[in-house]
Amino acid sequence: MHIVIMGCGRVGSALAQTLEQQGHTVAVIDQDPTAFRRLGPGFGGRRVTGVGFDQDTLREAGIEEAGAFAAVSSGDNSNIISARVAREMFGVENVAARIYDPRRAEVYQRLGIPTVATVRWTADQMLRRLLPSGAEPLWRDPTGGVQLAEVHASAKWVGHKISKLQEETGVRVAFLTRLGEAVLPTSQTVLQEGDLVHVMMRTDDVDKVEAAFASGPEEEGGH
Numbered sequence: 001m002h003i004v005i006m007g008c009g010r011v012g013s014a015l016a017q018t019l020e021q022q023g024h025t026v027a028v029i030d031q032d033p034t035a036f037r038r039l040g041p042g043f044g045g046r047r048v049t050g051v052g053f054d055q056d057t058l059r060e061a062g063i064e065e066a067g068a069f070a071a072v073s074s075g076d077n078s079n080i081i082s083a084r085v086a087r088e089m090f091g092v093e094n095v096a097a098r099i100y101d102p103r104r105a106e107v108y109q110r111l112g113i114p115t116v117a118t119v120r121w122t123a124d125q126m127l128r129r130l131l132p133s134g135a136e137p138l139w140r141d142p143t144g145g146v147q148l149a150e151v152h153a154s155a156k157w158v159g160h161k162i163s164k165l166q167e168e169t170g171v172r173v174a175f176l177t178r179l180g181e182a183v184l185p186t187s188q189t190v191l192q193e194g195d196l197v198h199v200m201m202r203t204d205d206v207d208k209v210e211a212a213f214a215s216g217p218e219e220e221g222g223h
Helices: 010-021 033-039 055-060 076-089 102-110 123-130 162-169 203-215
Strands: 002-006 025-030 046-049 068-071 094-099 115-117 135-140 146-151 172-178 181-183 196-202
Touching: 002 010, 002 076, 010 025, 010 033, 025 033, 033 046, 046 055, 055 076, 068 076, 076 094, 076 102, 094 102, 094 123, 102 115, 146 203, 162 172, 162 203, 196 203
Parallel strands: 002 025, 002 068, 025 046, 068 094, 094 115
Antiparallel strands: 135 146, 146 196, 172 181, 172 196
């Protein structure tokens, strides 16, 4: 996948190096050309000087071929504007914005832009939003037979009850992360856009569960 990152500070440079090591192509945008020194001599991606919400700058960074966009500059407004441009103007599917003000983060989540508030920021959280497929194990029991994992749910599940998700996939939903807060769901809880789903499942069933989460519910009619 090609990934564009706006901001070459400590977060952006670490993210760029990690993604490149994972085999992705990466372009980094920053207004300050000296910031690219953080990438080190081994970085093989593009370095683009400019602002991340300028369409020409984004095109130079390869936004039209990008599967993901991360806005991790030091400015909340710049991050959210560039994230919305990437999503709405260029149709980038996986977009995440780093936000310093947690109150703003909730507002932006409702606009459909996944945000990572700096207070709760980890590189793993950002990576999970840029590369959402599959399951990310968070805990395993001592025998290794059961695990708690965050599993990426297809948008087709949005609007369906947790009970249906559990019934069709064979998992127990332990909790959801919704607008940055943990939610303990009931069987009547309905999955919303942007929810992160954390499930308990047998380790042997991971591939089957990932496939069921990715394909959506069996019956789309009537919804």
